[in-house]
Amino acid sequence: MNFSPDSFSRQSFLGPNSQAQIENCVVGVAGLGGGGSHIVQQLAHLGFLKFVLFDRDRIEASNLNRLIGGTAEDVSNHRLKIEIAQRLIVGIRPAAEVEMIADIWQNCADVLKRCDVIFGCVDGFDQRRQLESTARRYLIPLIDIGMDVLVVEGSPPEISGQVILSMPGEPCMTCMGFLNDHSLAREAARYGDAGINPQVVWSNGVLASTAVGLAVDLVTDWSKSLRKRAYLCYRGSTGTLTPHVRLDYLPPGPCPHHPTDGVGDPHLRLL
Amino acid sequence: MKADIRLLGSVYAAAIADLSRPHPVAAERVGFISVALGKLSPNHFLLLGHGYTAVPDAHYLDYPRAGACIGPDAIRAAMQRILDTGAGQLHVHLHDHSGRPRPSRTDLRDMPALVKSLNVVGPACAHGAIILSSDRAWAQVTVPDSRQLFDASAVTVVGFPLLFLNR
Numbered sequence: 001m002n003f004s005p006d007s008f009s010r011q012s013f014l015g016p017n018s019q020a021q022i023e024n025c026v027v028g029v030a031g032l033g034g035g036g037s038h039i040v041q042q043l044a045h046l047g048f049l050k051f052v053l054f055d056r057d058r059i060e061a062s063n064l065n066r067l068i069g070g071t072a073e074d075v076s077n078h079r080l081k082i083e084i085a086q087r088l089i090v091g092i093r094p095a096a097e098v099e100m101i102a103d104i105w106q107n108c109a110d111v112l113k114r115c116d117v118i119f120g121c122v123d124g125f126d127q128r129r130q131l132e133s134t135a136r137r138y139l140i141p142l143i144d145i146g147m148d149v150l151v152v153e154g155s156p157p158e159i160s161g162q163v164i165l166s167m168p169g170e171p172c173m174t175c176m177g178f179l180n181d182h183s184l185a186r187e188a189a190r191y192g193d194a195g196i197n198p199q200v201v202w203s204n205g206v207l208a209s210t211a212v213g214l215a216v217d218l219v220t221d222w223s224k225s226l227r228k229r230a231y232l233c234y235r236g237s238t239g240t241l242t243p244h245v246r247l248d249y250l251p252p253g254p255c256p257h258h259p260t261d262g263v264g265d266p267h268l269r270l271l
Numbered sequence: 272m273k274a275d276i277r278l279l280g281s282v283y284a285a286a287i288a289d290l291s292r293p294h295p296v297a298a299e300r301v302g303f304i305s306v307a308l309g310k311l312s313p314n315h316f317l318l319l320g321h322g323y324t325a326v327p328d329a330h331y332l333d334y335p336r337a338g339a340c341i342g343p344d345a346i347r348a349a350m351q352r353i354l355d356t357g358a359g360q361l362h363v364h365l366h367d368h369s370g371r372p373r374p375s376r377t378d379l380r381d382m383p384a385l386v387k388s389l390n391v392v393g394p395a396c397a398h399g400a401i402i403l404s405s406d407r408a409w410a411q412v413t414v415p416d417s418r419q420l421f422d423a424s425a426v427t428v429v430g431f432p433l434l435f436l437n438r
């Protein structure tokens with residue numbers, strides 16, 4: 001199907017060359033659940049045409065509360081989440097090239113290296129650390145989203161979430177305090193307040209939309225204001241997203257966890 | 272053989288800032304970008320630009336027939352950098368216009384000899400040359416499996432914003 005030149009007229013404020021930038025950008029999405037499915041839908045609407053999708057999971061009935069594009073029939077057919085995402089993308093943009101990896105990204109890291117931007121929609125702190133480490137090695141911006149539900153006895157539950165832009169050369173998620181020994185140890189001990197990975201569609205939508213907005217700004221520079229990393233905190237009870245206070249107290253200098261001269265494939269040296 | 276080049280935003284900014292400065296003798300400046308290597312597939316390489324090194328003023332020769340002519344000290348320094356760090360070297364200079372830059376006859380004549388010297392000390396690295404305009408880029412590189420210079424298929428700057436200089 002051909003689209004008229006004014007197909008994107010409503011987003012022409014993004015800049016005269018913005019659509020070419022968007023179409024040229026190879027987007028990787030690790031995790032096509034509640035967050036990733038929102039993200040690919042919005043990217044397709046915006047006109048992104050090159051996708052690499054990673055997820056080995058199949059849709060289950062419990063996913064229907066939040067997985068965008070998923071249907072009861074998909075549940076009956078045990079459809080892969082990446083197949084649902086691909087159907088969603090191609091339904092909006094038939095010209096889109098969607099590479100589907102029905103596996104965890106770690107098993108196909110060479111494919112991940114091709115991406116210009118990666119959306120991290122993975123579960124857990126350790127998965128985030130691994131994804132960021134690889135993104136840094138190949139100089140790829142990573143936009144991480146995630147949410148959790150906290151329960152304190154005597155109080156209503158609270159939804160918290162984050163959107164983080166981790167840019168090569170800039171402070172990483174460890175520098176920003178999001179990843180730390182405590183959170184990794186707590187996860188290793190399977191600590192949790194409200195069961196395994198509580199998720200709801202509206203908060204996923206807020207976080208996904210914010211992540212997409214960051215990506216569009218990064219690719220088109222429409223706002224002329226995105227000039228450094230981002231760490232936004234979501235609070236479900238108030239419906240607010242605010243910059244994390246830690247951003248004001250980051251140590252000066254380059255990121256010590258991912259030195260920029262540590263990029264590229266690992267070398268094999270005979271000693 | 273295919274190669275994509277990805278430059279760290281700070282490296283690109285440092286290169287532009289340095290190469291835009293006037294030189295006492297030469298009409299333009301040159302520099303070197305340090306690159307690490309990644310493989311996307313057996314015949315598709317990724318060159319990751321993670322450092323920029325300016326050529327000191329004293330390493331230029333007074334040679335009016337070219338925009339800039341660097342002497343043996345500059346080449347030796349680039350070769351030593353390969354030995355010290357294991358990083359490949361991309362010779363870089365600016366063309367002062369917008370649109371896709373084209374290499375001059377001098378660039379095309381002299382570049383293979385320079386890259387050959389770099390390959391002598393760093394055969395496991397990628398080397399080459401990149402020309403930047405105000406909004407695009409042109410690059411030729413060699414990779415470990417091929418000593419012939421070939422055009423890079425993409426040049427991307429990973430900064431704020433993300434720039435696709437050649438795609």
